[in-house]
Amino acid sequence: MLSAVLRPVPGRSLTRVWAIAASVALTHCAAIDSFHAEPRNICPGSTVTVSWQASGQIELTSTPPVLPAGTRPSTGSEQLVLEHSTRFVLHALGFLSERTAEADVTVLENESRNFGGSANCEKPEHGVTRAVSPPVSAALRVASVTNVNSRPIVLQRQDVRVTLQPGDTTTVFAGLTADGLWEIEAPLVSDELCDDALAALHDRLFFRITFACVS
Numbered sequence: 001m002l003s004a005v006l007r008p009v010p011g012r013s014l015t016r017v018w019a020i021a022a023s024v025a026l027t028h029c030a031a032i033d034s035f036h037a038e039p040r041n042i043c044p045g046s047t048v049t050v051s052w053q054a055s056g057q058i059e060l061t062s063t064p065p066v067l068p069a070g071t072r073p074s075t076g077s078e079q080l081v082l083e084h085s086t087r088f089v090l091h092a093l094g095f096l097s098e099r100t101a102e103a104d105v106t107v108l109e110n111e112s113r114n115f116g117g118s119a120n121c122e123k124p125e126h127g128v129t130r131a132v133s134p135p136v137s138a139a140l141r142v143a144s145v146t147n148v149n150s151r152p153i154v155l156q157r158q159d160v161r162v163t164l165q166p167g168d169t170t171t172v173f174a175g176l177t178a179d180g181l182w183e184i185e186a187p188l189v190s191d192e193l194c195d196d197a198l199a200a201l202h203d204r205l206f207f208r209i210t211f212a213c214v215s
Contacts, residue, residue: 030056030094037103042137043213044083051077056092063087109213116206121194128186130205140178143212144171154185
């Protein structure tokens with residue numbers, strides 16, 4: 001615990017002294033303004049960039065260990081080649097506080113992930129729609145895609161467009177990169193209002209990608 005005795009300084013008010021002391025103390029508070037590991041989903045052997053902006057004494061660690069030991073500058077980035085899923089931890093230590101942040105990178109070869117989220121009726125002529133760009137490495141390729149919704153969807157990636165019934169899986173996108181824009185549509189049935197279809201989908205649309213990696 002730090003302690004100090006403040007005494008008036010000739011020509012300077014005690015209020016001014018307290019203001020200076022507070023300013024000095026604040027510079028010793030730890031903070032993490034940003035911490036990222038990207039891309040978050042990769043193939044084995046892909047490169048990941050870990051970047052941060054923080055204050056205090058900075059330490060960066062990982063599980064499993066893939067980093068050299070030692071402190072880091074307040075702002076920086078490092079590129080690493082990963083073979084396994086890895087969790088990065090940034091620790092900022094100050095005299096008055098400490099902060100910790102985590103960032104996970106997942107190796108996805110032969111694994112599946114759902115992508116999507118909040119849908120809308122901005123284009124009612126197309127039904128319920130959602131556009132999504134999966135946060136994945138450009139090295140990841142599509143093996144297959146599955147409709148995980150309770151009703152049919154139309155899924156498009158680049159120039160490939162296909163209709164999928166609930167639970168259907170297709171390999172029509174096989175070999176395409178998984179990153180980039182995917183467009184999902186849930187068409188309306190006869191006389192159905194888009195808002196009713198949106199409510200039936202709980203305001204969300206998803207699809208599942210099973211990944212392959214470029215050898």
